[in-house]
Amino acid sequence: SYVLTQPPSMSVAPGTTATITCGGDDLRLKSVHWNQQKPGQAPVLVVYDNRDRPSGIPERFSGSKSGNTATLTISWVEAGDEADYYCQVWDRASNHVVFGGGTKLTVL
Amino acid sequence: EVQLVESGGGLVKPGGSLRLSCAGSGLRFSDFYMTWVRQAPGKGLEWVGRIKSQVDAETTDYATPVKGRFILSRDDSKSTVYLQMDSLQVEDTGVYYCTTGPGLQSYWGQGTLVAVS
Secondary structure, three states: OOOOEOOOEEEEOOOOOEEEEEEOOOHHHOOOEEEEEOOOOOOEEEEEOOOEOOOOOOOOEEEEEEOOEEEEEEOOOOHHHOEEEEEEEEEOOOOEEEEOOOEEEEEO | OOEEEEEOOEEEOOOOOEEEEEEEEOOOHHHOOEEEEEEOOOOOEEEEEEEOOHHHOOOEEEOOOOOOOEEEEEEHHHOEEEEEEOOOOHHHOEEEEEEOOOOOOOOEOOOEEEEEO
């Protein structure tokens, strides 16, 4: 089955930039989406189709992809950005959605 | 305001059944593929399944752990999608979310808790 790999955790200081990676085989051929989940809350989509933002998501959230690694970048990190972040793709081979294991972002 | 509201969760014994509902409001529900995602306590997100729109024949896809036990359906006249869960196992315990999936307009419900014990 298809696997997406994310770092389990990372820490950044307020006002700096957080970069969260997501890797997978042939990821360059897939559309990557990113979800944010704050403690005790439902997930929220913050980036779709590699680099697009849904309505209402601040420009501080951006997505990119290079080869088989996708990256979610959060600029000017705020305390309120502390959350778990999950990358997501559609795997055509299995007709399944696949989530990465999630990255816990801590704002120091 | 767009809302997705899940209901139907609860405590059930292994081997039992539950039917979850997800009711939408404030959106053209019939346009959306609807997806269920679950989250076991303290764990990450896990895809459960998806039902396409009527235009795409309401085709369904299921995650391997639930295939053959769970069934998705929808009633666009009620803006509601259903998840029938049979032969429930302890490993099915978690919060179940419905979502419209990724896109310019993307919505998640607040979830409903299913406990199999």
